[in-house]
Amino acid sequence: MTDGLTLRLKYLCGRYWRLLVPVLVLLSAIAFAGAAAGVTSDAQPQQTTVETDSMTVETTLSTEATVTGNTTLYEQNDTLTNLPVYLRSATPEVRLIAVTTTPPDRTVSVTQQIVLRLSATRNGEVFWRDSRVLAADSTNVTNGSTQTTATLDVQQLARERLAEVRAETGNVGTVRVEVETIAVYQTDAYSGRTSAATPVRVTERAYELETPQRDQQTNVTTEQQTAAGGAGGAGPLSVSNGPALRDLGAGLGGFVALGLAALVWLTSRRIGDFDTFRQRYERVRYAEWISRGSVPATGRHARVPVETLVDLVDIAIDSEKRVIYDVSKGVYAVVDENLMYEFRENNDGDMNEFGFVPITEPTESGSTEKTSSDDGAETAAAADSWFDADTEPPDHDSDASPDDGS
Template identity: 35%
Template structure:
């Protein structure tokens, strides 16, 4: 009971202010829901890639059988084999194949070289280059091929000479290197410019030779532009949640204001709290009316209970008069919400 009374007392004192605060909070929640509905989020679109173009280059190889061999027919052309034999196919044809956009004119340069290199403890001692292909071209149909031949016995002879000059110190290696540049117009008045390159070991011996891997390179060029923003749909969870919370807060706040306006007896609620706290010292009975007694008014019920404890008496509660009293011989200590009414009642009783 005391807990309920305490809550009622606090609401009686602060309920009006709390109710106004709840109504204002509810209005803010409803306003926020309305704002979320009328101002949905905006998403930044990712940049758009356009005018995407690919540039690629590949080196293929082939050889025509010119020497007698049981492996191939004379005059047969063999292509992209893992190994070639020097006696039957002494000349290797190297072809640079280019694949570029076919909707614009593309400028190309090719440089295909044999690189001989002498190393010692992984450090380069010397290097020599032999140009196989050096070309500039302008194409508009998207493809281009350039072919040149390598005399393999001549290469073997030079490699043997390099190895002899090294006198067994370090090692000699040969590789095939490709360097290609391109230039092509791009949308917006810009130009795509770049280079493609790659290397592959060229293993040569007195009896056979081979390219140890593929030699190719590709790249992609493109332009980007901003795409702006787009408006998303309102977050209806936020909208409905804000409306629901707002309506509840407004209703609760309005109820508190109405309850508070009707008026609540704070003194009566405080009496109820004290009555519940000191219930073991209070009994129900009649208020004594005797003109021979001296009546002393006590300001609070709590102080009246202290008097009862000090005098080892009980507090008597008269529900008809809503009055508490402690009788100590000729002294009557009492407390009432309206002490003037008790004073007049005692006077009447004493005169009868």
Template identity: 30%
Template structure:
């Protein structure tokens, strides 16, 4: 009964509303349903557009390198003229000169101009901070044709090692002196221009040195704003169509109620059912005896009778045959119903004109 008391009054109130405002309810629900379905169809079939930024005209400019050293006449390990490429280390006595071969390319286009340069940098570093630096250009050979853009330079690493030791002596070893070969590549393509930078650290350790290949690349694009259709908002479409369907179903139900006769008696009966459903958890169905001798008191509405039952920690008895409600307290019967039928049938004697308070 408690569950029905939550659900049934709402349904009965809707029916009451339809009886009172029938054609208005039908029109409002029908229009609402049609509008929601129309909006749902439009949202699903005619999605909007959005402005997005696309990156177009992509070009990747790349610089790659190869490091090699030619063995000189003083080597006891390799024959003179042997070329050592991309080794983890080179011996200063055997291969004092290192060569860097750099190649440049651009994807989806071609160079308008390329001007690669090499320079040799020295830095004295202490605690990660540079306290002294020096830079000097290094001669390079540039080759540029339709199929190839390249640059080559050769560095005397023995001379570099001597300069590192000399500068460390000048700083009294208060700082670490480092040498780096820097490749800078200013470029222009048919779309973009810029500069690539690749660095080749030179690490000298006693009789050997390390010089690893390096590379650099960057991708350039042009942002373009375009408009494109958006994907339909499926959850919104579902909600709109559902609301539209419910509106039409509600309009159909309201029409069924409205087209029937809506008399004052029907409305009163509906009000009674609503009130009964509201207090269903306090009401039990039963029959009233007719041979009682209690005093009879009539209350105006079921709300008062239920309050009386709650105060008395009792229940309201509903007699379907007499269509009446009653609460029996000691020798008094409080009831709600039609006085003419209930009193004459129960024969409880004179009906009081007011409710008497218990002492």
């Protein structure tokens, strides 16, 4: 930390300690209270939800067709599986396969069926529907899966039932065909339902299905368990416990705030007379704007008193002048044409800007100002106690150049 920054911090402590100390003490009290409350709450038993068992049931609907018609695209008796489109002339029938899988470690009662649904809609609303079960079976599944198969004669469906419905509805609505498989399962602990469906679009030459289709249902058993020492179960002081780290951080923050409050208070006590310290602080801070010299007699200039050295430095900056420090008179002045702005030291006019006894110089009346060596030693010691080697005393030669004062 630089000397200038150290001096600045001392100045802030001395000026604002009456505000900083209570605020820091209050912050430390809040931090300690938060840490104590967190430790107390974390130590209480926490109720957590624990999964003790689960069962997943999945139903899949797929299709396959055997080539039985005349075609040059496929070999006879080839099996086509889950194609996006089947040719009616090559595969007039399609097999619908529903498979439901269950956990192999338990017995599950499954009722499964494959249903053909027809409906007529207009503007998205159904005004007629019909359904027919193509296949259904019930079984107790012990090996993890059950399968149900149904055969749909698409050629017959298109020529008969579908043609009849389209003829009756005409342009009134749109006829839709859908195949759905539904599985209802049950165990001692769980029950549920899965379903998978695909639309069937029948054209003059082909029919389309979107397979495979899947649906899954998971059943879970949970219970409430008590975890001692918070949700982490490792106690409030565990380093892996988030709330514990939060409480530890709050406690450390409280100690830091309390330590800063003590430091600010001790610094302010060490400063003592703040007005004297402030004057010396301003001398060091604005040393680059101050030069030693002789202030002219006030009879030749209109004298304008200034309350503080800071105000005088501002005047010098605004008028592009320098502040002249007359060691013999203890006067700081800015001369601007016929005006002389000056600041006079009230309580320590027998010291120069760094707290040392000035060199004996003749006054305007011809008398000589004398300062004992004992007083100079005491003053120098006081200066050292104020700044703790933050600054170095300048050359005391009154004829030194202006740069020597900075």
